Amino acid sequence: MTPGALKRLGIAFKACPATTCGCGCGGSKAPTPEPRPADLRQWLPSGDQGRVAQIAVREGVRRWDIKSEPSWRFFRPTKGKVGQYLADRAEIWIQTGLSAFDTASTALHELRHHRQHERHEPFDPIAEGEAEAYGQSLARVLQREGLL
Numbered sequence: 001m002t003p004g005a006l007k008r009l010g011i012a013f014k015a016c017p018a019t020t021c022g023c024g025c026g027g028s029k030a031p032t033p034e035p036r037p038a039d040l041r042q043w044l045p046s047g048d049q050g051r052v053a054q055i056a057v058r059e060g061v062r063r064w065d066i067k068s069e070p071s072w073r074f075f076r077p078t079k080g081k082v083g084q085y086l087a088d089r090a091e092i093w094i095q096t097g098l099s100a101f102d103t104a105s106t107a108l109h110e111l112r113h114h115r116q117h118e119r120h121e122p123f124d125p126i127a128e129g130e131a132e133a134y135g136q137s138l139a140r141v142l143q144r145e146g147l148l
């Protein structure tokens with residue numbers, strides 16, 4: 001779905017992963033992560049969001065054969081995004097105040113970017129569409145299974 005189509009449906013277009021370090025130094029020192037984007041102000045999850053995000057990430061890691069589990073946090077509402085993946089920190093960020101379904105689909109969208117990063121897949125519009133489709137799809141499955 002294009003950003004324009006998402007906007008017409010009232011869905012905020014998600015910001016996409018920060019670029020990753022490709023320094024190629026070959027050394028053992030881990031690259032220093034970029035500073036977090038200034039608009040990601042960490043905040044408490046509302047209602048049941050923490051439990052829902054935990055289930056969504058756990059099930060996504062298991063069902064999508066993801067090797068490392070990213071951490072996840074919540075941020076205060078900000079313009080233009082409901083979720084973000086920071087590849088260099090392996091962090092998933094989810095907007096506070098979302099419904100259970102939107103919390104799950106956002107967490108899973110960003111988790112899919114984590115999977116793409118793990119597999120060194122390019123980040124492009126196809127990857128964005130893939131993340132959105134897989135995120136929505138697994139969130140619906142988890143809802144049907146009574147896990148959300």
Ligand SMILES: [Zn+2]
Nearest residue numbers: 014016128131
């Ligand atoms: Zn995305």
